[in-house]
Amino acid sequence: MRLDIQRTPMIPANIYRLAGVMNAGQGLISKGEIDGGDTEYAAMNVLRADQVVMRKLTAWEGPIAVVPADFDGFVVSNEFPTFTLGPELLPDWMRHVCRSPRLWAEMKNRVSGTVQRRKRLNPDQLLQIEFPIPPREVQAGIVEILDAVDDQVSALDTEADVLDKIWWALGREMMAAVAGEDTVPLASFSDISGGLTKNKKDLEQADLVEVPYLRVANVHRHHLNLSEVAMIQTTRAKAEKLRLRPGDILMTEGGDKDKLGRGHVWEDQIPNCIHQNHVFRVRVTDRRFDPYFVSAWGNTFGREWFETFGTQTTGIASINRATLSRFPVPDVPLSVQQGWAGRLGAVVETIDSLREQVGSLRTLRTSLVSGLLDRTIDIECY
Structure with missing residues (x-):
């Protein structure tokens, strides 16, 4: 990929959508809208879909991501350089690379500065990092596998969140049942x-x-x-x-x-x-x-x-x-206590089981990312 920055001037009365980059390759976050006259920056960097964007400051925390389509046109400060991918790289494959602990470790090894919280990674230092690049059809296969794991993690998280709401509903029932005791x-x-x-x-x-x-x-x-x-x-x-x-x-x-x-x-x-x-x-x-x-x-x-x-x-x-x-x-009588404890406990037990499955899947995902990127795990594409 190559450094490719598009700048836009900050014009008073013009409204700009501001973005931030989360740590550990977790993606982008909207930081609301700003008036061009309310910022100290004379110009800011424009995000374009399928580019890579990173935060130079505290880059050892892995703040790097591929820009999704819904963040196209957002702006960031000059602390966030952008890069355009070469034709041999699928943006979705690079999205998973950005979530790789190996990449964060490589970024951490290259940061410079004397104060830990002020250490930076410059664009040329990022571009020194090397990864094996599989053929595009293999990249597509890797994306399919990792997306399937991510979908399952998301589904389990959603199920656990629903059960947590059920737990609170049961808790309210319990409070109502013993009110006045x-x-x-x-x-x-x-x-x-x-x-x-x-x-x-x-x-x-x-x-x-x-x-x-x-x-x-x-x-x-x-x-x-x-x-x-x-x-x-x-x-x-x-x-x-x-x-x-x-x-x-x-x-x-x-x-x-x-x-x-x-x-x-x-x-x-x-x-x-x-x-x-x-x-x-x-x-x-x-x-x-x-x-x-x-x-x-x-x-x-x-x-x-x-x-x-x-x-x-x-x-x-x-x-x-x-x-x-x-x-x-x-x-209240012990039998009443145990009845409520049992009902609430059954929900908690199911939530814990789901969270455990999520943890196992995330561990599996980390191993898959490392293996697939290092080619110690290979896949066949037909």
């Missing part, structure tokens, strides 16, 4: 504790152990994301004290206000796992209460309750242990 504070039937606070002095101790360590990023509403679990060193005594047990409810302390108290029940997926201080552990001590019901109640009714009673500082909301301790939970 007596409530008891969470601390009256459970033990609530914070997690590990990092302390450099701990690293000076002789009895250090390294254990898995759950962060806020791992704890979501009605599910846990355990794809990336950090490890941390702490004393053996603290590791034992904070070790999670099956049935423990994990609830987040801070973040966006609508995410306070979100969480799920720990099922001992990772042995000897502990949690950070921004994640509360709620251990039910009264068998009259079902942890899965309590967790579901915290994720549904609790969403608005924690927003109301949480505290807000600049950009960060939080709840403390005292607030969580008085969180009101319906004091």
